[in-house]
Amino acid sequence: MSQPGTLILIMAIAVIAPLLTYGLGRWIPIPLVIFEILLGIVIGPDVLGLAHHSETINALSDLGLSMLIFLAGYEIEFATVRGDTLRRSVWAWLIALALGLGIAFALNGGAVTKSFVIGTALTSTALGTVLPILRDSGDLKGRFGTVMMAFGAVGEFGPIIAMTLLLGGSDPGRSTALLAAFAAVTAGAVFWALRPRPPWFANVIAKTLHSSAQFAVRFVMLLLAAMLGLSHAFGLDTLLGAFAAGLLTRLVLQGAAPESSELVLGKIEAMGFGFLVPVFFIVTGIDFDLAALLDGGRALALLPAFLLLFLVVRGLPVYALAPRDLNRRDRTSLMLYNSTALPLVVAITTIGLDEKALTAGEAAALVGAGMVSVLVFPLLALRLRAKSGTDVTPPTRPVHRTESW
Numbered sequence: 001m002s003q004p005g006t007l008i009l010i011m012a013i014a015v016i017a018p019l020l021t022y023g024l025g026r027w028i029p030i031p032l033v034i035f036e037i038l039l040g041i042v043i044g045p046d047v048l049g050l051a052h053h054s055e056t057i058n059a060l061s062d063l064g065l066s067m068l069i070f071l072a073g074y075e076i077e078f079a080t081v082r083g084d085t086l087r088r089s090v091w092a093w094l095i096a097l098a099l100g101l102g103i104a105f106a107l108n109g110g111a112v113t114k115s116f117v118i119g120t121a122l123t124s125t126a127l128g129t130v131l132p133i134l135r136d137s138g139d140l141k142g143r144f145g146t147v148m149m150a151f152g153a154v155g156e157f158g159p160i161i162a163m164t165l166l167l168g169g170s171d172p173g174r175s176t177a178l179l180a181a182f183a184a185v186t187a188g189a190v191f192w193a194l195r196p197r198p199p200w201f202a203n204v205i206a207k208t209l210h211s212s213a214q215f216a217v218r219f220v221m222l223l224l225a226a227m228l229g230l231s232h233a234f235g236l237d238t239l240l241g242a243f244a245a246g247l248l249t250r251l252v253l254q255g256a257a258p259e260s261s262e263l264v265l266g267k268i269e270a271m272g273f274g275f276l277v278p279v280f281f282i283v284t285g286i287d288f289d290l291a292a293l294l295d296g297g298r299a300l301a302l303l304p305a306f307l308l309l310f311l312v313v314r315g316l317p318v319y320a321l322a323p324r325d326l327n328r329r330d331r332t333s334l335m336l337y338n339s340t341a342l343p344l345v346v347a348i349t350t351i352g353l354d355e356k357a358l359t360a361g362e363a364a365a366l367v368g369a370g371m372v373s374v375l376v377f378p379l380l381a382l383r384l385r386a387k388s389g390t391d392v393t394p395p396t397r398p399v400h401r402t403e404s405w
Helices: 003-024 032-043 055-074 083-107 112-121 127-137 142-166 172-194 199-208 215-233 238-256 258-287 290-294 298-321 328-338 343-354 360-388
Strands: none
Touching: 003 032, 003 055, 003 258, 032 258, 032 360, 055 127, 055 142, 055 215, 055 238, 055 258, 055 343, 083 112, 083 142, 083 298, 112 142, 112 343, 112 360, 127 142, 127 360, 142 172, 142 238, 142 328, 142 343, 172 215, 172 238, 199 215, 199 238, 199 258, 215 238, 215 258, 238 258, 290 298, 290 360, 298 328, 298 360, 328 360, 343 360
């Protein structure tokens, strides 16, 4: 099928997937991303063979991933994610990294690049993917939401740093120096973002919110493009720039125009979850190598093994280091939410395939395990939180603003 035809198919799936989520949500709350990926597989080369790649669609998919990470960065509230909770979340991820790399090296006979790819993938948390589920259920509010954001943010940000240092394709010393330089520039941008904005800045935002000028949206897109360009100029993964852009955007909007920040975020979410993010997940399904997963049995056997390793490597350190004021059910829910892994697993396995460190079957098993984790773990966590009955605040924002009903 031609490029316009493939794009029409992708957008048709983007419309059908929420309808399926809504229809089945009466019996079981299946995350929207699952339908997007599964339907992408159906139209992909291994099933119907209707969708094909093009530079335009690949570019839109990359923008979708960047937007997903950007929105995850934006959700972090510095006023609550700090202190002992932040320290616990950092230590939980560092332990997960050591555990993941150790297991990967042991299972792969010391193969360095493959072990780095698998070990890093096992430490990721799909914060951007589970945020809509958390928001709709009300779990972002209160103490549980604060802890979840801290652990989830480190689980999203940590693997990006590890990708830069371990999988960047350059000398680790040079990568560290470039990362430090990027951090210094980002720190300068944070200092600038924290400075009071002139009154005209907030006035322009307010006056153009409902006009064709849309100054705030254009400013946010400029900030995102600038951070993506900066990370690319430093030779770092662009996801690092997307995450940093989300952090900076919150600081700027909350400081300069707090009364308009929620409305601006709604417009950015509409652009992201309404267009770019679905393209990324559907293209992930199109790219999914179903034939390699089902061929020979080894890859299919690896899928449940990787799923278990997500829980062991990422989940157990989270459970062990969760704040003591959370009860057992909430700590288990925290472990399950943090063991979900998908967007970064896709990015990391893509690097592994490019470096020829992973076979197509191994990459498919990792991505498949990530898909199952996003389907199963949040459902279990939601049930535990419902039984716990603590610290749950009903969602205040209408459900159509998010990615999952």
